[in-house]
Amino acid sequence: MTSFTIGDTDFLRDGRKHQVIAGALHYFRIHPDQWQDRIRKARLMGLNTIETYVAWNAHEPRRGEWDATGWNDLGRFLDLVHAEGMDAIVRPGPYICAEWHNGGLPTWLTAGERALRSSDPAFLADISAYLRRVYEIVAPRQIDRGGPVVLVQIENEYGAYGSDKAYLEALVALTREAGITVPLTTVDQPTDQMLADGSLPELHKTGSFGSRSTERLATLRAHQPTGPLMCSEFWDGWFDWWGGVHHTTDVDAAASDLDALLAAGASVNIYMFHGGTNFGLTNGANHKGRYLPIVTSYDYDAPLDEAGDPTAKFFAFRDVIAKYAPVPDELPAPRASAPVASVELTPAGAWTDAAASASPAPLPATFDELGHLSALVRYDVALPPMSGPGLLTVEEVRDLAWVSVDGQPVGTLSRTRHDQALRIPAGRTLSILVEEQGRVNYDHRLGEEKGLIGAPMLDGAPLGDWTSTPLDVQAIADEVATRTAPRSGDGPHAWTGDLVLDAPADLFLDTGAWTKGYAFVNGFFLGRYWRNGPQRTLFVPAPATRAGVNRVVVLELEELLSPRAEFVRGLCLGDTEE
Structure with missing residues (x-):
């Protein structure tokens, strides 16, 4: 040997x-x-x-x-x-x-x-x-x-x-x-x-x-x-x-x-x-x-x-x-041109409205306490009587949250922006949808908890009796792939569409007209997209596609500016430093 x-x-x-x-x-x-x-x-x-x-x-x-x-x-x-x-x-x-x-x-x-x-x-x-x-x-x-x-x-x-x-x-x-x-x-x-x-x-x-x-x-x-x-x-x-x-x-x-x-x-x-x-x-x-x-x-x-x-x-x-070692004469064969197509997307209904599955608790449960491996947890709590708008404060949000009252969007809280407060209107139910955007991979923040951290307060008083509902985006995408439902109101909606291919092929899905969410082809989880950039295309590997009909599922957290899935010629990874 x-x-x-x-x-x-x-x-x-x-x-x-x-x-x-x-x-x-x-x-x-x-x-x-x-x-x-x-x-x-x-x-x-x-x-x-x-x-x-x-x-x-x-x-x-x-x-x-x-x-x-x-x-x-x-x-x-x-x-x-x-x-x-x-x-x-x-x-x-x-x-x-x-x-x-x-x-x-x-x-x-x-x-x-x-x-x-x-x-x-x-x-x-x-x-x-x-x-x-x-x-x-x-x-x-x-x-x-x-x-x-x-x-x-x-x-x-x-x-x-x-x-x-x-x-x-x-x-x-x-x-x-x-x-x-x-x-x-x-x-x-x-x-x-x-x-x-x-x-x-x-x-x-x-x-x-x-x-x-x-x-x-x-x-x-x-x-x-x-x-x-x-x-x-x-x-x-x-x-x-x-x-x-x-x-x-x-x-x-x-x-x-x-x-x-x-x-x-x-x-x-x-x-x-x-x-x-x-x-x-x-x-x-x-x-x-x-x-x-x-x-x-x-x-x-x-x-x-x-x-x-x-x-x-x-x-x-x-x-x-080649100056230091043998290099083969052969060169990689050029890749075949990627199919270009525009696919109409059909609304498939709201997708973050799952019924609460746990009993209320004094504090919001973290992703870690829930043993949750997916991207989202929705937190709901009953609001006390309010004579007018109140100030919601959080110890920390990890990592991005969409806040709504009685189903109406109020605003967002972002860890990247160091947000800790948001003024909310009077209402019956406060909902906070928190996305875990990626765990820190370096130094001493390894393993830090995700979700709503600490005790959220309204006008300085703690809010209690929180329900914490984990949302598995892969399972949701699999479920909505075969349904249609009219779009109603603001907030997260699912969309589906069909791309027809002559043969399996690498694809490049342009997400520039969407806002933020997750995309799937034939159940294969391509990853996250965000108009925040720089990345604009999602790579679809050929083995995830097939000849004939390919089902596209989009779980949008905010708004599609255009309800279409555009497949383009190649990668678009964003502007570079000049």
Whole structure:
């Protein structure tokens, strides 16, 4: 069998110097039927290795309900990498960041009484069960057993979070006990403190950065005196958030930095080679003083765009890689033109008016207390007699709320805007529909509760006897797909329509004439849309479509300016910085 080890200056493959030229693909962000296409295109750019995180909350959204099939079939993904003649790097966390919901940690884990990412025995017990399941998949696929896996990472940028060496030691011990024999690595940003705090002497340190390669390799070498230098997250782009711009990086500058890395003999993992999509409700959020939820697209301005098409960066990187390693002569075939169509949408009635299913309680229940994994909870409370308008105040709303009195919209409360108060009219019933817009995926806000936080007040007096009704948007979309109902009044309404295709095809759904909500094709949850931008199109992967009739469902939270579903030629991810 082939060996893969760490030498004095280089990685060694069967004793010979080897430069890892990898690219990141997250299997959980790509339709499984398109995994092979994306992996093959990575090889055609000149990559010899595929790197992936493992998203714990995708595999085990509820405690004990482990799933490694379909979208979660990590074994099949690694087998496809191997079939393409490529190596693999696996980064199982348990924390992954990745602009992914809750940094990859399940909400049932973060809602508990345990110190996250630490040697807390309760936390170690839970992550041990998780990692053993992952390693059952990874261990038999290591390179010394005839598989593709050459490196496994311990934790993820831990030096930016903590310095609990006992925690890292426990992860290493568990990993080795589970049969992982390939070299183990850590990754941190190249600062003295992060590199010192985030690793152990027996682990091979790597860096994460996207520019100033020569300077940052020197910092890394100061902390990693021997062995290969590696940038295991070469940031070739960036992610977008709602209300921002679409981030891009200069192609020539990115190619120059990649050239500097490879010329120095360093190994590299391009983050991302292909970003994919935050389908469903899987986007994360950042919060560095202001809450900013991540958009549905994870295009990342990567060499392969969100739809799997090569960009200018693909060809520029390919030319750089060809100076240091063999690159196949073959190029990816051009994608067929996407069908263009305009589909009339028919109203299917209100969809947030489900009957309350729980007894009233003194305080609104959080999403976490409800064990709710979907996007919405509706809170209802009877209002006291009022002689006129009153001031509603909340401790905090996480993350966006639509407020109505007796069914009439009053206004919104937004975490991003730091809203805490709204004047409401007199009435009988106050309803507050709260959307969880994405869990923070970085730093110490991991696992924070969602919903209405604390005791809402009216003119300084607490409101009591709240009913908290969880709304599962996927289940609602499945239910409304076959119904029609006249539109009545303001507020959230569902819409349906039929798109006829000659054959399955990748599609691009333009949401620019809608306001905010969720879209589905044939029951497949495309993700969130929001006129707040920058993203305007939702990517529809071909395997989610079929020849003949394709049912479109839209769950709109505010208003469709045009009751049509427009399918356009390609991606529209918004304005960029000038």
